[in-house]
Amino acid sequence: MEKRTFVNPAINDSATFIKTSAETNGAYTLMEIDLGKSNGPPLHYHNAFSEKFEVKEGVLYMQVGKNKRTLNVGDSVLVPAGTNHRFYNETNDMVKFHITLEPGHAGMENFIKIMYGLAEDGFSDKNGKPNNFAHLAVVLIMSDSNASGWMSLLSLIVRRSAKRAKKNGTEKWLLDRYCR
Secondary structure (H helix, E strand, C coil): CCCCEEEECCCCCCEEEEEHHHHHHHCCEEEEEEECEEECCCCCCCCCCEEEEEEEECCCEECCCCCCCCCCCCCCCEECCCCEEEEEECCCEEEEEEEEEEEEHHHHHHHHHHHHHHHHHHCCCCCCECCCHHHHHHHHHHHCCECCCCHHHHHHHHHHHHHHHHHHHHHHHHHHHCCC
């Protein structure tokens, strides 16, 4: 059976695929996230899919656009494609939540597998960012993760680095190692 749960010790969370894009014929991807105290990912957006966050246990903190929200059990928020967002946990208690991507997105699924695998293998810093910039560039492009604000100025560099990584076999190495 294919591995479904991935642990990222650097950012204190785990992700479990409940339904993958392949299993839903591309309609959606459904993940369950267990997140400890964490700043979560930086503010970002995706153009290829929307994300629905639904809290199952604990409290989830979110920023959608400029608005910050606190979500409790049963609360949900839909983040439309192209909308800046981030999630985080300010407490010492674990929060369990579902993320539904619509449509499903195999690239984001591979992002999770690669980023968490790199962290488990010690190839990330203490915040979960890959030590190798080419690795970061590859997963950002494959997952349609786009930086917000001044960080968006780096997008040209990210795209060029990802293109180089595809040509020199780095992308294939990441996929072969972490996405089998």
